[in-house]
Amino acid sequence: MDKQLTIWIVIGVYAIFMLTVGILYSRKGTDMASFTVGGRSAGAWISALSYGTAYFSAVMFIGYSGGSGWSYGLWSVLVGIGNALFGSLLAWLVLADRTREYTRKHDIKSMPQLFEKRFGSSKMRLFACVVIFVFLIPYSASVYKGLTSVCSVILGIDEQVCMIIIAIASALLLVLGGYIATLKADFVQGFVMMIGVTALIVLVVLSPQVGGLGTGLSNMTEYMRSHEMLPLTGKPAVALISTLLMTSFGTWGLPQMVHKYYGIKDRQEVKRGTIISTVFALLVAGGGYFIGSLSHLFFGETMPEGGKDFLVPLMLDQAGLPDLLVGVILVLLISASVSTLSSITLTACSTVSMDLVKPTIAKKMNDKDLAALTRILCLVFVVMSYFIANYPTPILEMMSYSWGIISGSFLAPYLLSLYWRGINRAGAWAGMLGGFLTAFLPAAISGFTTPDGPLYACLAMAVSFVLCFGVSKAAGRKGAEA
Numbered sequence: 001m002d003k004q005l006t007i008w009i010v011i012g013v014y015a016i017f018m019l020t021v022g023i024l025y026s027r028k029g030t031d032m033a034s035f036t037v038g039g040r041s042a043g044a045w046i047s048a049l050s051y052g053t054a055y056f057s058a059v060m061f062i063g064y065s066g067g068s069g070w071s072y073g074l075w076s077v078l079v080g081i082g083n084a085l086f087g088s089l090l091a092w093l094v095l096a097d098r099t100r101e102y103t104r105k106h107d108i109k110s111m112p113q114l115f116e117k118r119f120g121s122s123k124m125r126l127f128a129c130v131v132i133f134v135f136l137i138p139y140s141a142s143v144y145k146g147l148t149s150v151c152s153v154i155l156g157i158d159e160q161v162c163m164i165i166i167a168i169a170s171a172l173l174l175v176l177g178g179y180i181a182t183l184k185a186d187f188v189q190g191f192v193m194m195i196g197v198t199a200l201i202v203l204v205v206l207s208p209q210v211g212g213l214g215t216g217l218s219n220m221t222e223y224m225r226s227h228e229m230l231p232l233t234g235k236p237a238v239a240l241i242s243t244l245l246m247t248s249f250g251t252w253g254l255p256q257m258v259h260k261y262y263g264i265k266d267r268q269e270v271k272r273g274t275i276i277s278t279v280f281a282l283l284v285a286g287g288g289y290f291i292g293s294l295s296h297l298f299f300g301e302t303m304p305e306g307g308k309d310f311l312v313p314l315m316l317d318q319a320g321l322p323d324l325l326v327g328v329i330l331v332l333l334i335s336a337s338v339s340t341l342s343s344i345t346l347t348a349c350s351t352v353s354m355d356l357v358k359p360t361i362a363k364k365m366n367d368k369d370l371a372a373l374t375r376i377l378c379l380v381f382v383v384m385s386y387f388i389a390n391y392p393t394p395i396l397e398m399m400s401y402s403w404g405i406i407s408g409s410f411l412a413p414y415l416l417s418l419y420w421r422g423i424n425r426a427g428a429w430a431g432m433l434g435g436f437l438t439a440f441l442p443a444a445i446s447g448f449t450t451p452d453g454p455l456y457a458c459l460a461m462a463v464s465f466v467l468c469f470g471v472s473k474a475a476g477r478k479g480a481e482a
Contacts, residue, residue: 010327042263044272049190051260052280053339059399062146065292066311072240073224075232079244080289084281086248092274098418099261111255112355118417119425129355132255136348139402143337144389153313167382189335196332197287204291207319209298223296242454250403253411256347349377400453401443408435408460412468427472435464
């Protein structure tokens, strides 16, 4: 069978599955509670795999694994391990159960609502709403860019056509089914990702360019030694650590990730979900970064045409993978990306409808109409993401701006509100604004071209914590009235 036909058949089967899931659950998300938190009855497997598929998309597989592997060699695998230990294991241990309990107790469906109820500030809710909607768009756009590079290389189709296909797939899933549909789809897509990554690791390692695990590691180690990557020092070391910290701890403040905790059924499911999420991240992130770390064995010292965003797609194209597996790998990347896009879009749009439109413009709107409005906003968000994706910013930088600004604004006040009664409104405002400006200003001044996005993201999170603590202590009781 022709290679292209085989690949398209595999993708077609996946597309039919996604459409079926959306239609089956189209009648189960008619009110806002069902559309956003799914009745708060999700089990461990569904919650954990939904978290993992929202975490890892084509941005990681294509942008981060390729770019980090080219810059740091085998050291880049540390980023994947950090994502598993800090971004999954520690995040679930610290945040999941407390967030589940707090949001259930106060009937909270979004991060802006959490801030409003915790600090008694409608203005804080509106600020959070605007930041989330505006700055999740670049993250969504970076997912599009990751997929277009691999599809253009392997399928030979126009990048614009690829982006339109992905936009339609994610929009259909969300508009038809909402939260429950995305959870069910993520459950299956999680298994597709685990199987696909495992097969990909084995076959890339066995490719002629790598020559087996022992040979590949030996050749890569020698390359790193001859190119001053052993040991890794100076600015490259700082950049690697910044990437590890941002991609691991940055998820703690991302509303679409925190949202996964809202719908978990009970504490027992949280404990099980913690283990499942960690194992998933270790395999998917660790494996993804390991594949990217071998890029120099394929290209030597010469960066291929198209830049870092095309490293992994060209590796897959040159590795001599079976046609069926190439189709499975594309489905893996599409699955991961559609899951991430769905989570981002649902979070951004439900936030606008619940926390901006209803409280300020349409106070009498019922839940059914609110869910319908959210579906319309999902379409608008997808279209806006498509246009931003055409901006010539590399994937890694585009995602780092989004994560840095959002997590820099919200991680500290969110985490401290769960554990420290001493944080007050003044401290939360200081942390939000300080973190926002620390991440936003350097990116904006550079015209969103600075390669130091991960570093500014880490600084923003640190500055936000310092301001939350310092201003809360200084303001005391008066800070609650600020």
